[in-house]
Amino acid sequence: MxxxxxxxxxxxxxxxxxxxxxxxxxxxxxxxxxxxxxxxxxxxxxxxxxxxxxxxxxxxxxxxxxxxxxxxxxxxxxxxxxxxxxxxxxxxxxxxxxxxxxxxxxxxxxxxxxxxxxxxxxxxxxxxxxxxxxxxxxxxxxxxxxxxxxxxNQPTFPVYGEGFSLSQEVKKGFVKVEGGVYAIGASGDGFCYDNELGQHEVLIRPFEIAENLVTNGEFLEFIEARGYQDFNYWLSEGWDYINKENITAPLYWHKHKGEWYSYTLEGFEMLDLSLPVQHISFYEAYAYAEWKGMRLPTEFEWEVAGDKLNWGQLWEWTYSAYLPYPGFEKAPGALGEYNGKFMSNQNVLRGASVATPKGHSRKTYRNFFHSSCRWLFSGFRLVK
Amino acid sequence: MxxxxxxxxxxxxxxxxxxxxxxxxxxxxxxxxxxxxxxxxxxxxxxxxxxxxxxxxxxxxxxxxxxxxxxxxxxxxxxxxxxxxxxxxxxxxxxxxxxxxxxxxxxxxxxxxxxxxxxxxxxxxxxxxxxxxxxxxxxxxxxxxxxxxxxxNQPTFPVYGEGFSLSQEVKKGFVKVEGGVYAIGASGDGFCYDNELGQHEVLIRPFEIAENLVTNGEFLEFIEARGYQDFNYWLSEGWDYINKENITAPLYWHKHKGEWYSYTLEGFEMLDLSLPVQHISFYEAYAYAEWKGMRLPTEFEWEVAGDKLNWGQLWEWTYSAYLPYPGFEKAPGALGEYNGKFMSNQNVLRGASVATPKGHSRKTYRNFFHSSCRWLFSGFRLVK
Amino acid sequence: MxxxxxxxxxxxxxxxxxxxxxxxxxxxxxxxxxxxxxxxxxxxxxxxxxxxxxxxxxxxxxxxxxxxxxxxxxxxxxxxxxxxxxxxxxxxxxxxxxxxxxxxxxxxxxxxxxxxxxxxxxxxxxxxxxxxxxxxxxxxxxxxxxxxxxxxNQPTFPVYGEGFSLSQEVKKGFVKVEGGVYAIGASGDGFCYDNELGQHEVLIRPFEIAENLVTNGEFLEFIEARGYQDFNYWLSEGWDYINKENITAPLYWHKHKGEWYSYTLEGFEMLDLSLPVQHISFYEAYAYAEWKGMRLPTEFEWEVAGDKLNWGQLWEWTYSAYLPYPGFEKAPGALGEYNGKFMSNQNVLRGASVATPKGHSRKTYRNFFHSSCRWLFSGFRLVK
Amino acid sequence: MxxxxxxxxxxxxxxxxxxxxxxxxxxxxxxxxxxxxxxxxxxxxxxxxxxxxxxxxxxxxxxxxxxxxxxxxxxxxxxxxxxxxxxxxxxxxxxxxxxxxxxxxxxxxxxxxxxxxxxxxxxxxxxxxxxxxxxxxxxxxxxxxxxxxxxxNQPTFPVYGEGFSLSQEVKKGFVKVEGGVYAIGASGDGFCYDNELGQHEVLIRPFEIAENLVTNGEFLEFIEARGYQDFNYWLSEGWDYINKENITAPLYWHKHKGEWYSYTLEGFEMLDLSLPVQHISFYEAYAYAEWKGMRLPTEFEWEVAGDKLNWGQLWEWTYSAYLPYPGFEKAPGALGEYNGKFMSNQNVLRGASVATPKGHSRKTYRNFFHSSCRWLFSGFRLVK
Incomplete structure (x- = not known):
């Protein structure tokens, strides 16, 4: 063909x-x-x-x-x-x-x-x-x-149906990645967006990155340790945000008669502690990492480690701002408005999610959202 | 029966x-x-x-x-x-x-x-x-x-259909009403709301009230005389309101290629100058009256003159605040919340409109809305 | 002279x-x-x-x-x-x-x-x-x-000094006023504002009005009966207002270690229960009256009863909207903006306060503020 | 000593x-x-x-x-x-x-x-x-x-006095900087903030950087070319910002009878076209660079080129987000709140200004503000 x-x-x-x-x-x-x-x-x-x-x-x-x-x-x-x-x-x-x-x-x-x-x-x-x-x-x-x-947001929590549920992650350890100079970005074979182009070398220091995404069970420990109530773990903007919006748990979590539930597309269900935590903002991911004494990966670290990771269930917050790669050039005309004009005050997410259409994911893909967004299919992994 | x-x-x-x-x-x-x-x-x-x-x-x-x-x-x-x-x-x-x-x-x-x-x-x-x-x-x-x-508010201005259009008013003069003591409010034969009860005497001074509602054509003169641009005609709150909301004509009026149109339930149509002006706030009615050197009726004047007027096309703004009649008593229980708790900072409108269901209008009916509301079927008549 | x-x-x-x-x-x-x-x-x-x-x-x-x-x-x-x-x-x-x-x-x-x-x-x-x-x-x-x-609003509550403190009210009963036609408004001897002019007859029904203003002690009973928490006593706007602003007591009241204090111009002091309650909105006055099963006077009732009352410590909220008297005419020119343009969505207060300059009070004086204002020297008396 | x-x-x-x-x-x-x-x-x-x-x-x-x-x-x-x-x-x-x-x-x-x-x-x-x-x-x-x-912001534009005025920049060309691996950050001799520490290697591509800051005269060309009216030059957030705030020139610029003036601490003065443009947001600096077909330096480029530049009149916007250096560690206790918690959604500025106290500037200093801030002493230089 x-x-x-x-x-x-x-x-x-x-x-x-x-x-x-x-x-x-x-x-x-x-x-x-x-x-x-x-x-x-x-x-x-x-x-x-x-x-x-x-x-x-x-x-x-x-x-x-x-x-x-x-x-x-x-x-x-x-x-x-x-x-x-x-x-x-x-x-x-x-x-x-x-x-x-x-x-x-x-x-x-x-x-x-x-x-x-x-x-x-x-x-x-x-x-x-x-x-x-x-x-x-x-x-x-x-x-x-x-x-x-x-x-x-319907008071009756209607069922949508199947097709977008998460599964338990298997691996549990940390992968070591050597420091050195790595090529970052798309080389231009195959389709990619303008924001991935300009493959360029980046100097990376050695790091260890989690093979698994943080789970509901792990995140619940943070909640129970009153992590949402201790400003020491939070970015200043994040602290203001959760207090203004009265956020004390991930989006779609509901505490009902002492038990945690969550709304999923399959309905209102008991929280499954073994699944990756979903629907959190960058601010919450950051605070959890601080509490753990670890940190989030940069988008470059993520890309370098990508082949060794099991990814694709949830978009993963990185601690990288969405900025142009060296030599970035916008497409001419209206399509030039596609990516470049959003390059300020957003965070890069890497990976893909269960909602990503087949054939629309690749290791160099740079997704981006504001640090406060929670309605996307977002999760995170740790680096130490 | x-x-x-x-x-x-x-x-x-x-x-x-x-x-x-x-x-x-x-x-x-x-x-x-x-x-x-x-x-x-x-x-x-x-x-x-x-x-x-x-x-x-x-x-x-x-x-x-x-x-x-x-x-x-x-x-x-x-x-x-x-x-x-x-x-x-x-x-x-x-x-x-x-x-x-x-x-x-x-x-x-x-x-x-x-x-x-x-x-x-x-x-x-x-x-x-x-x-x-x-x-x-x-x-x-x-x-x-x-x-x-x-x-x-659909960009395509869809047609709803017939049933709620206005007709031209016939009478054109002013009716004189004698001063004196008049009974105001419902006597309680037949259904009425609690806010109409407590029929009581009110002292009225002689006045003359228009037989017809102000028309689109008359209101257009006010617009063309730049009435929306001269604060001298406006209540202070009204002036702030029209400036904040950029109001320069009644709701649903649109100027298109130099001609005035209005959206009606029968579609987007040339403005018919002979019909009563509709969808204006109390503030606009007040300003028009000031510009004319006249005033709006009180709700008591309206009720006294009611039988001599041709009413029922549009609710008519009065210059009366929505307040309890002497001896007003709320119904017990939840239905007591029906009327009394809204008796602050609203204007009374009298009459009825083409959208009022059959059997739901009477001379003593006290309708009420905030002075800034425009989406109701409202109009007004003048007093001198 | x-x-x-x-x-x-x-x-x-x-x-x-x-x-x-x-x-x-x-x-x-x-x-x-x-x-x-x-x-x-x-x-x-x-x-x-x-x-x-x-x-x-x-x-x-x-x-x-x-x-x-x-x-x-x-x-x-x-x-x-x-x-x-x-x-x-x-x-x-x-x-x-x-x-x-x-x-x-x-x-x-x-x-x-x-x-x-x-x-x-x-x-x-x-x-x-x-x-x-x-x-x-x-x-x-x-x-x-x-x-x-x-x-x-200084965290240190500085002392201003003497001159504007209230004193205990002596009288305690209710005065009966006969129904009838009374002349309301200023006759025009002596200075008055345009909004007082147009002396006119008003029909008044018999009523009984309190000789004294409601006191701090009486108002405290309303608070302790959880009046601020029961919507049944409140106007709809008032209920929204106190909930949005988190109001649970008059302005300048502070609960400190279980005792009520208030900030006065003489400093931060224990609340004196015998003094008239001060710095409340119309909404709070209305709610208190509802709770008591009484009501506030109209401005006409107040004026009719005025000579029999002890007034002048605090402006008194009435349940009258600030509207023009019959035949009201604005002064020409810029001074015409003085009163008339504020005649919408405000309440009339009658009387005077300890802050009113000598020679600036009279029985026909119509003061006016929005129903939510609390920083003025306001109080109220009841009617039954 | x-x-x-x-x-x-x-x-x-x-x-x-x-x-x-x-x-x-x-x-x-x-x-x-x-x-x-x-x-x-x-x-x-x-x-x-x-x-x-x-x-x-x-x-x-x-x-x-x-x-x-x-x-x-x-x-x-x-x-x-x-x-x-x-x-x-x-x-x-x-x-x-x-x-x-x-x-x-x-x-x-x-x-x-x-x-x-x-x-x-x-x-x-x-x-x-x-x-x-x-x-x-x-x-x-x-x-x-x-x-x-x-x-x-006083309508009378009072004079403060001398001490903080800018001077004309002399150099006019572009300096070439070789690509390579450079050490970025403070080595820790002498005082520096925690956010400068963690000296680390960064791979830099060759670039040319302006020796001079962009001047009022040059920026005026952008204004006259209607750069503030063409969204193609703006980041999406920047375009929203200038439209919401009605921004059409740098802060403190005033057009009076067809001439440009600016408020300075020495008073209200004719705009001096030869001085560096001051009091602009990151968004405006970005748009100007887009219009010129150039770009802003990253903070790393700035630091590498620093010794060859004439800096110190104005803080210079970079196109770098304020993020932690590799291995960044917060100080313990309350002083740990000094820098780290602000590391989201801000831009780094480099250099110093005429308002920077003596002894408080160094090449590795990382100043940071939100992209919309204009009241600081900010300017910018271009890279091609």
Whole structure:
């Protein structure tokens, strides 16, 4: 199978996977936006479709008819270069277009794309489509986070279903990594984002890194040792954050009649102490590490040790700021807004999670979130 | 037909009317809460049902089985005496229960109520049911306001349909009313709320009151005379309000290519200058009156003149604070929270609107909203 | 002594009294603005001076030289007609001009005024001066409130000194007042504000009003009966207010080692149970009355009963909204902004307080504050 | 002169220098806090004194009598381990203790310290005193920032006086720096903070760095090219920040009748285009660099190039997050809160400014502020 057939196949797969994720939802679940970071599922479905319309069909497919004039306004996320848009906090107010029309929009654009691909477009277009597929995959992961947040904030804790549960980690020790000069970043074979490029040498000092993620049981010890009440373990911002937000446990943990439960996509369940701790902020990961007398890895240490680790259940907080690699260059045009403009005051996470679509993870991948975010599928491991 | 059969009939009518109002909606329209004052249609449907469950079936119908244990929590509005509840600003986050389950809840409670009514309950119960019907009628009016607000904030301005449009007013002069002592308030024949009771004498000075509501065309003159830009016409709070919120015209007015349009439930339309001006705050009504060198009526003047006026298209702002009548007494128990606790810093509106359900208006009715509210069906007339 | 000499004398007295109030202060105390309602003493001293400059000297005294071009900008309060001004919440940031220069400004304007008065200006000017004196007297009362708030928020609770303490009330019963038609408002002999004018007849029903203000001891019973924790006694807004602000006792009350203390201008002292309760909001007064099964008087009842009451220690909350009397007319020009534009969503207080300057109280005086204000010298009496 | 005499001398010098900085102030200038980042000068004077009392005299000087029991509460900044404290945003409300008492407090503690030093304390104590002196020097720099902010926000733009003006930079080219492995951080001879320690090797790629800071004239070109209006140059957070705060020029710049002026400590002056641009946020520095097609240096590049640069007029923003060096260890006890807990979401600045006290700068010094801060003495240079 040649490269373009593979891409075509991956395009079809990506389009249908987004819809599959939403299958267990009620129509009503597609609408709300319970916090600014969360987008309504309806919006994700529209936005990933608009991406192909705005960046592939409109510029490259001659005579392409927009599905609807207003949809660019409704489904643009943050591309300033792509015009006006609904303000992010207002996405949950858009009851229209209804879900069935968003689905019709998806079908129309998918079909138009397939027709267009049959015409063997230039390599330049294939590159944009590759980005569009990866973009949709990123939104698939966000869809899972957002669905969990929408359902997990219903007083009735509804069940979503299977497919995103964690499993117990097996390994238990620490791996030693030698100091030295290592190559960091993607070499550019295979797809990667601009923020991974500029493979460069980094000097690493010897370190030991945990083979396993910190578990619920281990994190519970921190809680019981009143770690959330002792500022000595916390970054100053983190201390302010947990006190302002009244945070005393990971997101989705509930204490009910003296026992710990957690909301999962499979429902409201007793906390399983053997699973990796999930839904914590960088601040909480940092505090736990301080309490243990250890620390979090840098993103470079993580990348160097990556092959020796068992990773992929949860994104792992590193103590690295999200900054450009040496020689970083933004893509030209609207796609240049993809990564570079977020390079301030965020933390890098490495790895992948059970919500990451197949084929969307690699050792050099640099995910990034604000230090306070907890609704993503995040965990951490220690370094000493 | 005897009194109880009439009440039974009115109960059935009230229950089905709420559902009829929602018929033109998409499922998605039942969910959002675009501002704190607005409740999702789904919530109104559940809340009016819960009222009968909590105040009639639970206390009076032996062996009544709650439809669902969580629904009291979900659908209580502000009755502190009736337990915990979802916080008002979070109503738009509840995608569950889905609409079909709310409808099933409605059907169940309506049926249980009818069975119960067959058992000829005491007068005390009929009194609560009377309040329950009036309560549902009040929410029917709010439903219309809220649906208009939800749809009117969609970038696509969808059409709802007919049934709530205004018509041109015919009369044009001022009516003279003699000074003297007048009886104000309800005498207690026929249903009325506690806040109308305590009929009492009030001394009124002679005044002249407009037979017609101020029109769009007249209000436009105020706009064109830059009335929104001259603080001399405004209450201090009103001036701060319009400047903070960037208000320069009534709600739902849009200037498009030099012409004025307004969003109505029948769609986005050219502004009809001959219709009464709608969706203005008390502050705007006050400023217009100042600009005209006239004033708004007090609620007592309105009630005295009522029979000579053509009213019922729009609720009319008065320059009266919502305060208790002499000798006002709250009902005992949770229903005592119905009216009295809101008697501070609100304005009385008198009359009724095209969204007021049949049988829910009378000359002594005291409606009340904060001076800044604009999403209700409000207008005003002048006094000189 | 003729009328103008008396006014001249009162002018001199008013000017020196403001300065006398500030005598016990440290220079540093003139600067802070611990909440928006409070103005720095320095600002009051400048603002009352600017009033004479802007409304008397500039318009009427030929060739008058402004003391400083910037002072109108610094010391205008809310007169939109008198130009731009420092925004209210920023008054506490103005360390300049220093106090000694504000005092020099005061001396200059006072002297210029006296020179000008020697020239026997027209009656129109005397009228404005009369307002200017009354205006300065109002600020003298605010000065006392604001000084108490500034000092009472110092962790060290500094002593201001004597002059504003309350005394025990003697009478203890209720006075009966007959129903009937009473004349309300000022007849216009002697100075009064525009908001008191339009003497008019009001129909009053018979009532009984307490001869004494509610005392600390009585209010403490409400606290101990957990009145602050039972929403049944509260207006809805009041309940939200005390919960948001964590209010569980009057302002300046402190519980220390199981005993109640209060901060007074004479220092931090054991609470004297026999004195009138002070520094409560309208909401708290309302809740206490509900708990007692009584109510607050209307402003009309208060005025009718006034001569039979012992009043003047504290401003007394009434359950009347601050609204225009029939036929109310604003003064022309900037002074028209004095009263009318505040007639929305405020409560009337009647009487006077120990901080009210001599000669600045009368039975028809209508003071007004928002229902939540507590830093003023407020108390209340009951009606049954 | 031996080490302890030198330290004693530096102690005396540091104590008197703080007071010297405040000499041109009016008493009123010591009080306000015009934004949360700014502390009143009075507070700085008390806080630096409290540091010696809390960390030297109390623990080490037998029988030491506190000057005042409340002062720890008033003058603790953020040392959670040192007990309760006045909340940061409320520092500007403390008119008491007055300045003369803060000065008396300073004199008392300075004298007690000198007596104590005469008793030849252990090395451990000298180490804390060394930190206390450096701490006071840091506050001296903040004092200058804060005084400028307090005075620069007076509508009258008062003159402070000389001592902190910038001079024209002479060099104009770019210096080439070879790639290679360089030692970064302090080796520990001489005083340094814990955040500089852990000298370690870093791999640097070749770069060229500007010998001069960007000037007002150069920055004005960016403004005139509408750089503040084009989101393509901005980090996403930066774009939100300047739009929310309406920022269109560096802090203290004012356009008056078509000409640019700036407020300086010597008064309101025409903008001198030849001087380095000052009072810009990291976001503005970043945007300027993007517009120029260049970038900001990392803190490592800066340190490597340091000896070849002319630095010391303004702190220079780097594109490095403030993170721990490898092997970073916090000091034990309350002093461990000095640096480590701020290591998240801040940018490193390198160099020094005209407000940095003599003896308080070195090439390895890591200053840090949030990306949005503008009131510090900040500038930047470019790298290509």
């Amino acid at each position: 040649n490269k373009t057939s593979r891409l075509r196949e991956r395009f079809v797969e990506a389009r249908s996977h987004s819809e599959k994720i939403c299958e267990p939802l009620e129509i009503e679940d597609y609408v709300p936006q319970p916090m600014v970071d969360v987008s309504p599922p309806k919006w994700h479905l529209g936005h990933t479709t608009w991406f192909f319309e705005a960046f592939v069909l409109e510029p490259y497919s001659k005579g392409y008819q927009l599905y609807h004039d207003d949809f660019a306004y409704l489904f643009n996320s943050y591309y300033n270069n792509a015009g006006e848009r609904v303000l992010r906090p207002n996405r949950g107010l858009m009851s229209r277009p209804p879900v069935r029309e968003v689905m019709a929009y998806r079908a129309y654009v998918t079909e138009q794309m397939l027709d267009f691909l049959d015409k063997n477009p230039d390599q330049e277009v294939w590159d944009v489509i590759e980005i569009g597929i990866n973009h949709e995959q990123q939104h698939q992961e966000l869809l899972v986070y957002d669905i969990k947040y929408i359902l997990g | 005897n009194k109880t059969s009439r009440l039974r009939e009115r109960f059935v009518e009230a229950r089905s009317h709420s559902e009829k109002i929602c018929e033109p909606l998409e499922i998605e329209d039942y969910v959002p809460q675009p501002m704190v004052d607005v409740s999702p249609p789904k919530w109104h449907l559940g809340h009016t049902t819960w009222f009968f469950e909590a105040f009639v079936l639970e206390p009076y119908s032996k062996g009544y089985q709650l439809y669902h244990d969580d629904f009291a929590y979900l659908f209580n509005s502000y009755y502190n005496n009736a337990g915990e509840r979802v916080l008002r600003p979070n109503r738009g986050l509840m995608s569950r229960p889905p609409v079909r389950e709310v409808m099933a809840y409605r059907a169940y409670v309506t049926e249980q109520m009818l069975d119960f009514l067959d058992k000829n309950p005491d007068q005390e119960v009929w009194d609560v049911i009377e309040i329950g019907i009036n309560h549902e009628q009040q929410h029917q009016e709010l439903l219309v306001y809220d649906i208009k607000y939800i749809l009117g | 003729n009328k103008t000499s008396r006014l001249r004398e009162r002018f001199v007295e008013a000017r020196s009294h403001s300065e006398k109030i500030c005598e016990p202060l440290e220079i540093e105390d003139y600067v802070p603005q611990p909440m928006v309602d409070v103005s720095p003493p320095k600002w009051h001293l400048g603002h009352t001076t600017w009033f004479f400059e802007a409304f008397v000297l500039e318009p009427y005294s030929k060739g008058y030289q402004l003391y400083h071009d910037d002072f109108a900008y610094l010391f205008n309060s809310y007169y939109n007609n008198a130009g731009e001004r420092v925004l209210r919440p920023n008054r506490g940031l103005m360390s300049r001009p220093p106090v000694r220069e504000v005092m020099a400004y005061r001396a200059y304007v006072t002297e210029q005024m006296l020179d000008f008065l020697d020239k026997n200006p027209d009656q129109e000017v005397w009228d404005v001066i009369e307002i200017g004196i009354n205006h300065e007297q109002q600020h003298q009362e605010l000065l006392v409130y604001d000084i108490k708030y500034i000092l009472g | 031996n080490k302890t005499s030198r330290l004693r001398e530096r102690f005396v010098e540091a104590r008197s220098h703080s007071e010297k900085i405040c000499e041109p102030l009016e008493i009123e200038d010591y009080v306000p806090q015009p934004m949360v980042d700014v502390s009143p000068p009075k507070w700085h004077l008390g806080h630096t004194t409290w540091f010696f009392e809390a960390f030297v005299l109390e623990p080490y000087s037998k029988g030491y009598q506190l000057y005042h029991d409340d002062f720890a509460y008033l003058f603790n900044s953020y040392y959670n381990n040192a007990g309760e404290r006045v909340l940061r945003p409320n520092r500007g409300l403390m008119s008491r203790p007055p300045v003369r008492e803060v000065m008396a407090y300073r004199a008392y503690v300075t004298e007690q310290m000198l007596d104590f030093l005469d008793k030849n304390p252990d090395q451990e104590v000298w180490d804390v005193i060394e930190i206390g002196i450096n701490h006071e020097q840091q506050h001296q720099e903040l004092l200058v920032y804060d005084i400028k902010y307090i005075l620069g």
